[in-house]
Amino acid sequence: MSGLPSIEITIYPYDCDAYGHVNQAAYLLLFERARWDALARGPGQDLFRRNGVWPAVRRATIDYQAAAYPGDVLRIDSEVQKLGGSSLEMRQRATRVTDEALVAELQILFVMINDAGKPTAMPPEVAAAFGGRPSARPGELVRHDVGEVTLAVDTRGDGPALLLIHGFPLDHSLWAHQVATVARWRRIAPDLRGAGASDAPATGYSMSVYADDLARLLDRLHVERAVVVGLSMGGYIAFEMLRRHRQRFLGLVLVDTRADADGPEQRKGRDDMIELARSKGATAVAERLVPRLLGRSTQQTQPDIVEQVKAMVARTPVPGLVGALGAMRDRPDSTSLLAGIDVPTLVVVGAEDEVTPPSAARVMAAAIPSAALTAIPGAGHLAPLEAPTSVTRVIAEFLEALPKP
Ligand code: MLT
Numbered sequence: 423m424s425g426l427p428s429i430e431i432t433i434y435p436y437d438c439d440a441y442g443h444v445n446q447a448a449y450l451l452l453f454e455r456a457r458w459d460a461l462a463r464g465p466g467q468d469l470f471r472r473n474g475v476w477p478a479v480r481r482a483t484i485d486y487q488a489a490a491y492p493g494d495v496l497r498i499d500s501e502v503q504k505l506g507g508s509s510l511e512m513r514q515r516a517t518r519v520t521d522e523a524l525v526a527e528l529q530i531l532f533v534m535i536n537d538a539g540k541p542t543a544m545p546p547e548v549a550a551a552f553g554g555r556p557s558a559r560p561g562e563l564v565r566h567d568v569g570e571v572t573l574a575v576d577t578r579g580d581g582p583a584l585l586l587i588h589g590f591p592l593d594h595s596l597w598a599h600q601v602a603t604v605a606r607w608r609r610i611a612p613d614l615r616g617a618g619a620s621d622a623p624a625t626g627y628s629m630s631v632y633a634d635d636l637a638r639l640l641d642r643l644h645v646e647r648a649v650v651v652g653l654s655m656g657g658y659i660a661f662e663m664l665r666r667h668r669q670r671f672l673g674l675v676l677v678d679t680r681a682d683a684d685g686p687e688q689r690k691g692r693d694d695m696i697e698l699a700r701s702k703g704a705t706a707v708a709e710r711l712v713p714r715l716l717g718r719s720t721q722q723t724q725p726d727i728v729e730q731v732k733a734m735v736a737r738t739p740v741p742g743l744v745g746a747l748g749a750m751r752d753r754p755d756s757t758s759l760l761a762g763i764d765v766p767t768l769v770v771v772g773a774e775d776e777v778t779p780p781s782a783a784r785v786m787a788a789a790i791p792s793a794a795l796t797a798i799p800g801a802g803h804l805a806p807l808e809a810p811t812s813v814t815r816v817i818a819e820f821l822e823a824l825p826k827p
Contacts, residue, residue, distance in 0.1 A: 426457070426460035426461065426464055426500050426551070426552070427460050427463050427464065428460075428497055428498065428499045428500075429456040429459045429460050429463075429497070429498045430495055430496065430497050430498075430519065431452055431455060431456055431459075431495070431496050431498060431516075432493070432494070432495050432496075433452070433490055433491065433492050433493065433494045433495075433496065434492060435492040437451070437452065437492070438491075438492055442491065442492070443489075444490050444525075444526075446484050449484045449516070449526050449528065450482060450484065450528070452496070452498070452516065453498060453514045453516070453528045453530070456498035456500070456514065457500065457514070460500065461551070464551060465547070465550075465551040466580065468580075469547065469548060469551055470548065471644045472547075472577070472580075472608070472643065472644070473545035473547055473548050473564075473643075474536065474537070474545070474566060474642040474643050474644060475534040475535065475536060475542055475544070475545060475548065476534070476535050476536075477510065477532040477533070477534060477535075478532060478533050478534075478535045478539075479530060479531070479532055480509075480531045480532065480533050481529075481530070481531040482528060482529070482530045482531075483528070483529045483530075484526055484527070484528055485526060485527040485528075485529075486525075486526055487523075487524045487525055487526055487527065488518070488523045488524065488525045488526075489525070490516070490518060490525045490526070494518050494520070494525075495518070495519045495520070496516040496517065496518055496519070496525060497516070497517045497518075497519050498514055498515070498516050498517075499514070499515050499517070500512055500513070500514045500515075501513050501514075501515075502552045502553050505544070505549060505552060505553070506544070507543055507544060508533055508534045508541045508542060508543055508544055509531060509532060509533045509534070509541075509544075510531070510532045510533075510534075510544070510552055511529075511530070511531045511532075512528075512529075512530050512531075512532070512552075513527060513528065513529050513530075514527070514528040514530070515527050515528075516528075534548065536567070536642070537641060537642065542567075545564055546562070546564065547564075562576075563575060563576055563594075563613070563618075563619055564577065565619075566612075566639055566642045566643070567642070568635050568638040568639050568642060569634075569635075569638055570623070570626065571615045571620065571621040571623060571635065572620065572621050573612045573613060573614070573615065573620045573621070573635060573639055574594070574612070574613045574618055574619035574620045575594070575610060575611065575612040575613070575639065576594050576597075576601055576609075576610075576611045576612075577608065577609065577610050577611075577643070578601055578602070578608075578609050579604070579605070579606070579607055579608050579609050580606075580608055581606045581607045581608050582607060582608065582647075582648070582649070582672060583607070583608045583610055583640070583643070583645040583647070583648035583649070583672075584600075584604060584607040584608065584609050584610065584648060584649050584651065584821070585610050585612075585636065585640065585645075585648040585649070585650050585651065586600060586601065586609065586610065586611040586651045586656075587612075587614070587636065587650065587651065587652040587653065587656030587657075587659050587660060588611070588613070588614065588617065588653060588655075588656050589652075589653040589654030589655045589656050589657075589678070589679075589803075589804070590654065590655040590746045590747075590750065591617070591704070591707060591711070591734075591735050591738040591742070591743050591746060592617065592653075592731075592734050592735070592738075592804075593613045593614075593617045593618030593619075593734055593737075593738070594611035594612060594613050594618055595618070595730075595734060596653060596734075596804065596806055596807055597609075597611045597651075597806055598807075598810075599806065599807075599810030599811065599813070599814050600651075600806060600810070600813065600814050600817060603814050604814060604817060604818055604821065605818075607649075607821060608645070610639070610640075610643065610645070610648070612636065612639055614632055614635070614659075614742075614746075615627070615631070615632065615635055615742070615745075616738070616739060616741060616742020616743070616745045616746060617738055617739075617742050617746075618737075618738075622739035622741045622742040622745075623741065623745075624741050625741075625745070626745070627742075627744075627745025627746060627748060627749045628748075628749045628752065629658055629659055629661075629662040629749055629753045629754070630662055630666060631749075632659045632662065632749065633659055633662035633663040633665075633666050633667065634666065636659065636663060637663065637666070637667045637670060640670060646670070647669070647670055647671060647672045648670060648671070648672055649671075649672045649673040649674070649675065649821065649824070650663060650670070650671055650673070650674055650675070651674075651675040651677065651817065652675070652676060652677065652679060653677040653678050653679065653804070653805075653806060654677070654678050654679045654777065654778060654803065655679075655746060655749075655750055656677070656679070657676045657677065657678075657679025657680070658679065658750065658753050658756070660674060660676065660679075661681065661756035661759055662753075662756075664759060664763065665756075665759065671765045672765065672824065673765050673766040673767065673768075673820070673821075673824055674763065674765050674766070674767045674768070675767070675768045675769075675770065675817055675820060676767065676768070676769045676770070676783075676786065677769075677770045677771070677805060677806065677813070678770070678771055678772055678775050678777070678778050678783075678803050678804070678805055679778050679783075679786075680778045680782045680783075680786060681755070681756040681757045681759070681760055681786050681789070682755055682756075682757055682782075683753055683754060683755035683756075684750065684751055684753070688751075689751050692747045692748070692750060692751035693751070695707065695710070695711075695743075695747050696743075696744050696747045696748065698710065699740050699743040699744050699747070700740065700744060703740060704735060704736045704737065704738050704739070704740060704743060705736045707735060707736075707738075707743055708731075708732045708733075708735035708736045709732075711735060712728065712731050712732050712735060714776060714777055714803070715731060715777065715802065715803045715804050716728060716731060716802045716803070716804060716808060717772055717773075717774030717775065717800065717801050717802025717803070717808055718774050718802070719774060719800040719801070719802075719808075720774075720800070720801065720802055720804075720808040724808065727807055727808060730807070731804065731807065757789070760786060760789035760790045761789060761790070761791065763790045763791065763793070764791070766792070766820070766823075766824055767790050767792070767793040767794075768793065768794050768795075768796065768816070768817070768820040769783050769786060769787040769790070769793050769794070769795045769796070770783075770795075770796050770797075770798060770805060770813060770816055770817070771783035771795070771796075771797050771798065771805070772797075772798050772801030772802045772803060772804070772805035772808060772809070773797045773798060773799050773800065773801065774800065774801060774802045775801070775802050775803045775805070776802065776803065777802075777803040778803065780797055783795060783797075794820070796816045798812050798813060798816070799812075801813075
């Protein structure tokens with residue numbers, strides 16, 4: 423069978439009808455049980471859930487070949503016959519192991535549907551599990567439709583969810599080390615709308631829109647609650663998620679961010695930057711911003727990180743830059759929210775961060791009941807990239823100490 427192992431199933435008396443027969447309904451259940459068992463031994467029974475799809479049966483036909491009785495052990499082999507863009511046709515054969523007699527065959531057609539019950543594209547991991555194209559390689563992005571836009575998302579691992587929200591003007595690759603190495607958590611690192619490989623509509627950017635996109639992404643991934651990690655603008659979005667989607671939080675990690683809103687000078691700075699983005703494009707924004715984003719030590723000793731961040735900023739679509747700048751300029755003050763944060767919280771700041779400096783992080787951490795604060799030596803505003811192992815370690819330690827969800 424393509425992708426799934428053979429499964430042996432014993433027929434029990436309760437599988438049979440009043441006449442002791444395995445009837446059509448019972449065969450449907452036996453074949454289904456074999457599929458779930460096969461998934462459990464391979465990609466996991468949450469294969470569909472974690473990919474945000476459900477295999478809906480569109481057609482199923484049973485062919486009886488020989489009688490089977492309670493106590494018989496059937497070997498169920500499954501073979502994928504057709505793998506379409508959103509459909510999967512499979513044949514399952516039940517063979518009695520004692521005499522190798524074929525007792526029944528099932529021909530079944532599935533269509534992948536989304537939350538709205540609409541046919542949707544087969545995610546690469548699902549296709550791979552059934553022998554199709556290879557699953558998302560580590561780092562390969564899967565696109566998720568969250569309503570108005572499609573977000574590109576790097577999702578890895580199993581366990582409770584860790585949602586990693588990047589800052590401005592960056593993308594999911596800011597979290598490359600954390601996504602690759604935080605074990606026993608399902609790491610979800612999206613590109614926000616207007617960033618990286620996600621859709622970049624011309625208008626429609628605000629903290630509430632970003633927050634709602636992410637809540638819908640969690641819905642699509644069937645994640646009820648997550649530890650939400652936000653860097654800088656990602657932190658502003660995390661505050662907005664707290665306002666709008668409080669029930670989705672298992673915990674909160676605020677990295678290189680602040681709670682207060684822009685003052686008049688910063689607002690003017692946002693407008694100037696919008697002007698620069700519109701007139702000279704993303705490369706000019708990268709030249710202007712990158713020296714502020716990275717710490718002194720990184721600029722002196724990690725030229726590859728400097729180049730990586732420049733490239734990341736330079737590939738941000740201009741509508742995404744303009745939209746995010748406007749959203750940050752107009753964001754509400756979140757200071758009054760801090761005292762009411764009642765989920766475990768960690769505040770992390772690069773010791774050389776000049777955009778959201780350690781002094782701001784200290785004030786913020788002090789205002790959040792029982793928040794811990796960690797400063798990362800040698801890192802600036804993009805601590806997860808500049809000092810990846812230190813940031814991963816402090817996040818992992820925080821996650822370890824959380825009550826098990
Ligand atoms: C960010 O890293 O998201 C931005 O620097 C935040 C800001 O400019 O306020």
